[in-house]
Amino acid sequence: MRSFQINANDSGQRVDKFITKAVPLLPQPLLYKSIRLKRIKLNGKRCEISTRLAEGDLLELYLNDEFFDVPSPELIFLRAPTALDILYEDENLLLVDKKPGLVVHEDESGRPDTLINRIQHYLYDKGEYLPEQEHSFAPALCNRIDRNTGGIVIAAKNAPTLRVLNQKIKDRELQKLYLAVIHGQLKQKSGVLKAFLTKAGDENRVTVTNTPSPGGRTILTKYRILAENGRFSLIEVDLLTGRTHQIRAHFAFLGHPLLGDTKYGFARDNRGTSYKYQALYAYQLVFRFQGGAEHLEYLNGQTFAVPHVWFAEDFKNGKIR
Template identity: 60%
Template sequence: MRSFTINQNDSGQRLDKFLTKAVPLLPQSMLYKGIRTKRIKVNGKRAEISTRLQPGDLVELYLNDEFFVQEDQPLAFCSARDELSIIYEDEHILLADKPVGLVVHEDDEGTVDTLINRITKYLWKKGEYDPARENSFAPALCNRIDRNTSGIVICAKDAEALRILNQKIKDRELEKTYRCLVFGVPSPAHQLCRAYLKKDSAHNQVTVSSRPSPEARTILTEYTVLEQDKNFSLLEVRLHTGRTHQIRAHLAFLGHPLVGDTKYGTAKQNRGLPYRFQALCAWRLTFRFTSPAGELAYLNGRSFTVKEIPFSLKDLYKKPV
């Protein structure tokens, strides 16, 4: 038998959603059977799958110990490295500057040194996060960027901040601005471009077309040329839609692939250049709330930028290291 007392980070969840996180070893079939047969109770009474949990509720599970994680198991995030570049932090959120080469979450290879594990380790060492005090919540990233893209990633430090930010991102109330290096000089120097993107999940790649199709989703990408020479340009890019690999694929479709990007550009055109990663940085984040933001209302109108972009136009003429 195991019991959980619902805290603020657990509250508001449906019973089945809470149990999926709190007891990850419990099969879904047994979870629903346990609720149906009253082997899982809330406040000593039978509950429904859809029961919304409130602070102070007692959830009791009369199930075998094999379904519960042992409390003395080592904390996986402790194996992550300590390096972490923090742009901004308060009691609810943390903005990290993710370096090139670091994955945000564990990948198929089971990489432990991830951005979220570094952040979790940092908060644990500060005493702000203690897995022993949490039933279902852990610090969580609200957005993600590719391994070889650098820049701002948002981490929620409590469940309410996570809920609010996920909704704000869905409603496009966060404005994200990128900087990148591309081949050639786009013309005109400023443009809002529309195209249609189709995702191939099996190959983690997308294709872009100028014509709509049932499988494709509309993409809107706005760029401005900041610097240029005869071979390359530094662009500022704002996404009006947020699709997988949108900047990389859309600019390549326009004839200006990102420097260092061999997925949507070619290895041949990148030969001899100094970067072994796509020259793309999630450079600025601005909170532009148009609806109530609860505990995060104080962020409205605030803007944050990375301290240093890891590429520049002049560096393109340096020899590879």
């Protein structure tokens, strides 16, 4: 038998979802059968699969020890450095300025130096993340940014914050503004561009068209020109829809690929600029909650921005030509 005292990060979850995370060796069919046979009890009583856990609950599993014999996992995040550019931090979240070249989660290379591992290591050293006291939660990212794109990433320190922010992002109640340098000049100084985007099979690539296609999704890209020099333009972009590679693919489709982008642009166009990564940065975040945000209401209306984006400064100083 094994019992779990439900803490704040476990609360709100369905019984079956919690057990799947806390007891990964337990087969799903046996989990459901054990609930039916009352081998799994909540506060000494029968529970249902869909019962929601509350802080302070006692969940008891009358099961064989073999399902609990999980070796203590190596804390992989301890192998990552703790270097972070923190824009803002409080008891619920971190806003981190991710630099180009750093992946947010582990990729096929398996290297431990990822943004989330750095954050978990940082919080572990501060005593704010204690894996041995958690049954089903670890600090997690609320949004992602491509390896070679920089900008603001939100990390939740607790499960209630992760839940609220994930819903707010889904409901598009957080505004993210980007800076980018594109080749050429757009006819209009500002506007909203509409097109259709389709993922290209299993490739990490998308295609953009003017007309709908099977599997295609509408994209809306709002922009305004901040500066021009003939060969390039510095623009601010507000994603009204958030699709994979939307900014890069949309402007490339229009004949204005991003400086440094060789996936949707051409290397020959970037010669003499020394830019290895696409000139794209998620530089500003605005919390625009339309409904209640529970314990995060204090964030509503707040704006956070990266103070220095190097390519924007290079552009304004005449170093990009």
